[in-house]
Amino acid sequence: MTRSFRTYTIREHESVHTDIRESDKHILVRDYPSVFKYSNKGQLRVANLVGQITLSSDITLEILPKIDIGHTNESVHERTREILLTMLRHFRRLPMHLRESNINKLKHSPMLSIFAYLFLVQLTELVKRGLARSYVPTESKLPYLRGRLLFKEALQTNIVDQSKFFVRYDNFSEDRPINRLIASTLNLMKKHLDHVESQKLHNISTLQFSHIQASTNILADWQVRNLDRSMLHYKEVIQWIGLFLFGHSLGPYTGEYRNLSVLFPMEQVFEDFVTAHIRLQLFDLEVVCQERSQSILKNDKFRVKPDIVLRQGSSILAILDAKWKEINQNLPSRKFHVSQPDLYQLYAYSRVYKCKQLALIYPKNRNFESPKKLEYFDGRKLVLFPFDIEHPRDSVEELSNVLELDSI
Numbered sequence: 001m002t003r004s005f006r007t008y009t010i011r012e013h014e015s016v017h018t019d020i021r022e023s024d025k026h027i028l029v030r031d032y033p034s035v036f037k038y039s040n041k042g043q044l045r046v047a048n049l050v051g052q053i054t055l056s057s058d059i060t061l062e063i064l065p066k067i068d069i070g071h072t073n074e075s076v077h078e079r080t081r082e083i084l085l086t087m088l089r090h091f092r093r094l095p096m097h098l099r100e101s102n103i104n105k106l107k108h109s110p111m112l113s114i115f116a117y118l119f120l121v122q123l124t125e126l127v128k129r130g131l132a133r134s135y136v137p138t139e140s141k142l143p144y145l146r147g148r149l150l151f152k153e154a155l156q157t158n159i160v161d162q163s164k165f166f167v168r169y170d171n172f173s174e175d176r177p178i179n180r181l182i183a184s185t186l187n188l189m190k191k192h193l194d195h196v197e198s199q200k201l202h203n204i205s206t207l208q209f210s211h212i213q214a215s216t217n218i219l220a221d222w223q224v225r226n227l228d229r230s231m232l233h234y235k236e237v238i239q240w241i242g243l244f245l246f247g248h249s250l251g252p253y254t255g256e257y258r259n260l261s262v263l264f265p266m267e268q269v270f271e272d273f274v275t276a277h278i279r280l281q282l283f284d285l286e287v288v289c290q291e292r293s294q295s296i297l298k299n300d301k302f303r304v305k306p307d308i309v310l311r312q313g314s315s316i317l318a319i320l321d322a323k324w325k326e327i328n329q330n331l332p333s334r335k336f337h338v339s340q341p342d343l344y345q346l347y348a349y350s351r352v353y354k355c356k357q358l359a360l361i362y363p364k365n366r367n368f369e370s371p372k373k374l375e376y377f378d379g380r381k382l383v384l385f386p387f388d389i390e391h392p393r394d395s396v397e398e399l400s401n402v403l404e405l406d407s408i
Contacts, residue, residue: 007110009062009077012050012266015043016061024055035263048324050084051263052112060192062110065266066326067389068365082107083389084269085114090276091269095239096122109194115262116189119240120201123182127208129233134176175212177221178234181241184214188260189244218245271307271322274361277392278308278320282400286311306349310405318357318403319349327368327384336372338384350380357403359383364395371402 008017016025016036025044028036035049052062064080082103089098096118106114186206193199215221222245227234247263272289279287288309308320327336338360346358356379362368364386372384383402388395 006058007052007060007062009064009110010046011064011066011080012046012048013066015039015045020055020059020061024059027055028053028061031259032261032263048266049263050111050266050269051261052110053261053263054112054188054192054259060110060112062112063263064111065324067363069390078107081111084111087269087273087389088264090273091264092272093268095236095243105197106195110192112189112192112260112262113194113198115240115243116192117195117198117201119185119189119237119244120198120205122236122240123205124201126233126237127205131174131179131208132176132228132231132234133174177215178225178227178231178238179209179212180215181218181221181225181245182237183209183212184218185241185244185260187214192260222246266324267322270324270363273389273392274320274322274387275308277396278310278399281393281396282310282405284312285317285405306353309353316353316355317405318359319346319353319355320359320361321346321349322361322387325362326365327362327386329368329370329372336368336384343382346382347376347380350376356380359385359399359403361385361387361399364388371398373402 008020010017016028025036028044029038032053035047035053036044037047039045046063048065050063050065052060054060064077065084067080067083069076069079069083085098085103085107088094089103098118102114102118106117109117186202186209190202190206193202222241225238227238243262244260247261275287275289288311289307306319307322309316310318310320321342323339323342325337325339327338329336331337342360346360350356350358358380360382362384368384368386371386374382374384376382385399385402386395387399
């Protein structure tokens with residue numbers, strides 16, 4: 001099957017391709033105001049969100065992370081996509097676990113096609129366990145009496161043919177909101193499958209849902225998607241639909257449904273990736289992600305919550321904050337593009353949690369390859385640490401040495 005759309009690929013913080021129509025650019029700003037902004041020079045730029053967005057019937061925009069990768073025989077986009085998928089294996093809001101075999105199979109495809117495949121795999125498992133049914137109020141003319149006879153309607157419609165009854169009854173049907181949403185999603189993703197196995201799974205799923213009408217009001221069906229105990233096998237599929245149709249990986253949904261899309265916040269993806277690898281290697285420590293918040297005032301209204309806390313028993317050994325930001329240690333200023341509010345925030349953590357070992361973790365790049373040790377005015381230690389996304393095991397080992405965790 002030949003794709004009937006064009007995919008433009010850019011990296012986060014870059015300008016949207018000049019070939020994209022102005023009308024489509026305005027749609028991007030309207031529908032994704034947290035993702036796209038016009039610069040002072042009038043260029044439409046993308047924030048630190050990655051994924052893929054459907055612009056129109058023939059155009060999609062793929063956004064890849066800005067990663068400083070080493071030498072590779074693969075194309076830059078292909079290698080970047082592979083690294084991103086590896087990071088997403090640890091993303092807490094992803095509806096299913098990404099296997100390494102999935103990554104190797106699909107890294108050549110645009111993001112939307114990759115996640116459409118994973119959705120279809122999950123949907124195949126759902127169908128095996130059976131589609132959910134519910135009682136749906138139905139009005140119909142039948143040759144026999146069923147349910148409740150509607151006298152008024154019967155008098156109006158049975159003047160010519162009085163051999164049928166006009167009745168209302170409850171039909172135990174698979175035509176319920178969540179199944180209609182699945183049918184809608186299948187229709188929308190049809191064009192975005194460039195993998196033979198994806199196309200095969202889609203054809204099978206489309207046939208299995210052929211008797212179910214797609215949603216006429218997607219938002220209304222989403223708002224009444226009730227799950228009962230018999231529908232636990234729908235949990236992951238519902239998460240995929242929320243991801244595709246409403247951008248639920250970005251947080252609570254607040255806008256209107258527009259087009260099929262899949263977007264991820266790189267700040268959260270990076271934090272989850274770093275946390276997962278620290279937890280895997282520093283198994284003798286308790287690694288807490290999003291530590292229980294503590295109040296900084298007696299009235300309990302102002303609270304702080306660190307990204308990563310390293311504990312040993314009742315002692316807090318270190319507090320870490322992961323920031324998806326490019327640091328440059330070669331700048332003449334000692335600020336290196338480090339955010340001043342980030343320094344204040346980390347210092348507040350240290351005071352509230354009584355911890356003197358702190359680190360700001362950034363992605364490693366050619367201008368930031370070695371840790372920088374700094375010190376607050378009161379002696380608290382701060383490390384600016386470059387985390388190598390391509391070699392996370394080495395980075396965790398180096399971080400442990402820099403923080404001198406073995407000697408604590």
